[in-house]
Amino acid sequence: MASARIGARALRDLLGDWRNEAPAYEGLADRVTLLLLDGRISSGSRLPAERELAAALELSRTTVAAAYRRLREAGYASSLQGSGTTTALPHGRSEEPAPGDAPISFTHASLPATRLLTGVLDDGLIDEYRSHFGSLGYDGVGQPGLRAAVADWYGRRGLPTDPEQIVITTGSQNAIHLAARALIARGDRVWAESPSYPNAFDSLRDVGARLITTPVTVDDGWDLDTLEATFRRSAPTVAYVIPDFQNPTGRSMSVRDRERFLEAAAGAGTTVLADEATAELDIDRGIRHPPLGALAGRHGADVVHIGSASKSVWGGLRIGWVRAEPQLARRIAAGRGATDLGVPIFEQLVAARLLPKSDEVAEERRAQLREGREVARSAIEELLPDWTFPARLDGGLAAWVNLGAPVSSQLALAARARGLLIAAGPRFGVDGAFERYARIPIAADPVALRRGIELIAEIWPSVRRVTRGELDYAGTVA
Ligand SMILES: Cc1ncc(COP(=O)(O)O)c(C=O)c1O
Known part of the structure; x- marks a missing residue:
C-alpha cells in the first residue's frame, strides 16, 4: 500500500500501462480509482502536484488537472486550497461489497464454515x-x-x-x-x-x-x-x-x-x-x-x-x-x-x-475445492478461449490465470461496473507487474463462480479490444 504522500515517479510506477481508448484524463482518473479501490493507494494519500505528475507521465498539465477534477467529482479525491489533492473513498466504496448491491466478489479466496x-x-x-x-x-x-x-x-x-x-x-x-x-x-x-x-x-x-x-x-x-x-x-x-x-x-x-x-x-x-x-x-x-x-x-x-x-x-x-x-x-x-x-x-x-x-475437515475442503476448480476450468475453457487456466492446480484457494493480454486492471474496472469485484493482477506484485494475470478464487460458491466468469466473458471483448499493443498493431493508435 502506498504511503501518505505519493511521489510522481512512484505513482507512475503504480499506474503501469494505464492508457486505454478513452481520453487520457479519463483513463488516468480510472486507473487511480482502481488503485484506491484495491488498496494499492490508501485513502487519504496526497497525490503529486499536477505539474510533477504531468512531467512524469509526459502529459499536459491540463490533462492531469482534468483527471484530478474527475476524481474529485466522483468523490475519490478532495482538494483544499494550498494542500494539494488527497485521495478519498466515497462512503461505502471499497473492495467490500456494499450491502444491498449483492455483487459477486472474487476478491477473497475463502471458504464458508466447515460443516x-x-x-x-x-x-x-x-x-x-x-x-x-x-x-x-x-x-x-x-x-x-x-x-x-x-x-x-x-x-x-x-x-x-x-x-x-x-x-x-x-x-x-x-x-x-x-x-x-x-x-x-x-x-x-x-x-x-x-x-x-x-x-x-x-x-x-x-x-x-x-x-x-x-x-x-x-x-x-x-x-x-x-x-x-x-x-x-x-x-x-x-x-x-x-x-x-x-x-x-x-x-x-x-x-x-x-x-x-x-x-x-x-x-x-x-x-x-x-x-x-x-x-x-x-x-x-x-x-x-x-x-x-x-x-x-x-x-x-x-x-x-x-x-x-x-x-x-x-x-x-x-x-x-x-x-x-x-x-x-x-x-x-x-x-x-x-x-x-x-x-x-x-x-x-x-x-x-x-x-x-x-x-476430517481437509476431506470436506478437498471436495469443495475440486468442484470449484472444475467449475472454473470448464467455464474458462468454454467462454474465455484467450485465457490459460493453470495446467496443474492441485490445491489452494485460487487459480492464477493468464489473460493473454496486459489488461487485468481494465478488466477489474469494467467488471466492477457490472457488479463483479475482482482484484487486478498487479495487486499481487510489488512493482505494477502482472497485468496479464487475474486470480480466480476456486473457493467461491460454484454458482457465483460460474456467473462471475460468464459476466467476465460478456465484457471481455470490449476489454480485450483496448489493449494498446493490439491498437498499435492495427495502426489505429500512434
Ligand atoms: C497465504 C495467506 N496467508 C494469510 C492469510 C490471512 O488469512 P487469515 O488472517 O484469515 O488467517 C491469507 C488469506 O487469504 C493467505 O492467503
Missing part, C-alpha cells in the same frame, strides 16, 4: 465458556487449550512443538504482522515471492521492510537459481514464503526446493517466515509435506511458522497463530500491546475443538 462447526456448538462449549467468566478472559499468548491443540497439530504433522512456542493471533494476518514487527527493523531487506499474498506485502512494508523479490510462476514454480544468488547478494533479514499452495499461483515447493531454499536462507543468515495458512488445502497433490521447519535443522535455518484456522475451519473465527522458539514467542506476545491485547475467548474454545478434527 463440523455446528457439531461443536453444544452445551459443553457453553459451560466451558461460562467457566471463564470469573477470569480476566484475555491475554497476549492465547488459551492454554488452544495452544496445546495447535502444538499437537504440529506434532502430528512431523514438527514436535511445545505449547509455549505458540502465540494465538487474530487470523494469520495478525500473526504475519506481529512476527514481522518482532523480526524486522525499519530499512531491513526482506525477501518475498513475486507474485504473493498482497496483505503480507502491506504488513512487511508497514514495519519498514525494503522488499526484494524473485519469481514464482504457475509453470515453473520457484526460480531457485535466482533466489540463491539474491540471498547471497542481499542477505535479507527475513524471507516471507508460502511453501504450500502458494497464493496466488497455487504452486507447492518440492522437497528439493525446500532443501535449497532453507540452505540459501541459512547461508545468508535469513530468518524464514513460513506462511502455512493454506498448507492443508490439498486437492490431489498426493504428498503431504511436514511444516517447513521440520527440515530446517539439517541446514541450520531459523523458521518461524504462521498458521491459521481460517482456510480450513472458517475465516469468521479469526483464529491464527505464530509458532516460534519460546523466547521469540514471548517477545512477540509482549510486543503486541500497541495493536491488540489478545483474541476473543469463545472463538479460541471453538478452534481448540476443531483442530483435532483437521483431517
Whole structure:
C-alpha cells in the first residue's frame, strides 16, 4: 500500500500501462480509482502536484488537472486550497461489497464454515465458556487449550512443538504482522515471492521492510537459481514464503526446493517466515509435506511458522497463530500491546475443538475445492478461449490465470461496473507487474463462480479490444 504522500515517479510506477481508448484524463482518473479501490493507494494519500505528475507521465498539465477534477467529482479525491489533492473513498466504496448491491466478489479466496462447526456448538462449549467468566478472559499468548491443540497439530504433522512456542493471533494476518514487527527493523531487506499474498506485502512494508523479490510462476514454480544468488547478494533479514499452495499461483515447493531454499536462507543468515495458512488445502497433490521447519535443522535455518484456522475451519473465527522458539514467542506476545491485547475467548474454545478434527475437515475442503476448480476450468475453457487456466492446480484457494493480454486492471474496472469485484493482477506484485494475470478464487460458491466468469466473458471483448499493443498493431493508435 502506498504511503501518505505519493511521489510522481512512484505513482507512475503504480499506474503501469494505464492508457486505454478513452481520453487520457479519463483513463488516468480510472486507473487511480482502481488503485484506491484495491488498496494499492490508501485513502487519504496526497497525490503529486499536477505539474510533477504531468512531467512524469509526459502529459499536459491540463490533462492531469482534468483527471484530478474527475476524481474529485466522483468523490475519490478532495482538494483544499494550498494542500494539494488527497485521495478519498466515497462512503461505502471499497473492495467490500456494499450491502444491498449483492455483487459477486472474487476478491477473497475463502471458504464458508466447515460443516463440523455446528457439531461443536453444544452445551459443553457453553459451560466451558461460562467457566471463564470469573477470569480476566484475555491475554497476549492465547488459551492454554488452544495452544496445546495447535502444538499437537504440529506434532502430528512431523514438527514436535511445545505449547509455549505458540502465540494465538487474530487470523494469520495478525500473526504475519506481529512476527514481522518482532523480526524486522525499519530499512531491513526482506525477501518475498513475486507474485504473493498482497496483505503480507502491506504488513512487511508497514514495519519498514525494503522488499526484494524473485519469481514464482504457475509453470515453473520457484526460480531457485535466482533466489540463491539474491540471498547471497542481499542477505535479507527475513524471507516471507508460502511453501504450500502458494497464493496466488497455487504452486507447492518440492522437497528439493525446500532443501535449497532453507540452505540459501541459512547461508545468508535469513530468518524464514513460513506462511502455512493454506498448507492443508490439498486437492490431489498426493504428498503431504511436514511444516517447513521440520527440515530446517539439517541446514541450520531459523523458521518461524504462521498458521491459521481460517482456510480450513472458517475465516469468521479469526483464529491464527505464530509458532516460534519460546523466547521469540514471548517477545512477540509482549510486543503486541500497541495493536491488540489478545483474541476473543469463545472463538479460541471453538478452534481448540476443531483442530483435532483437521483431517476430517481437509476431506470436506478437498471436495469443495475440486468442484470449484472444475467449475472454473470448464467455464474458462468454454467462454474465455484467450485465457490459460493453470495446467496443474492441485490445491489452494485460487487459480492464477493468464489473460493473454496486459489488461487485468481494465478488466477489474469494467467488471466492477457490472457488479463483479475482482482484484487486478498487479495487486499481487510489488512493482505494477502482472497485468496479464487475474486470480480466480476456486473457493467461491460454484454458482457465483460460474456467473462471475460468464459476466467476465460478456465484457471481455470490449476489454480485450483496448489493449494498446493490439491498437498499435492495427495502426489505429500512434
Ligand atoms: C497465504 C495467506 N496467508 C494469510 C492469510 C490471512 O488469512 P487469515 O488472517 O484469515 O488467517 C491469507 C488469506 O487469504 C493467505 O492467503
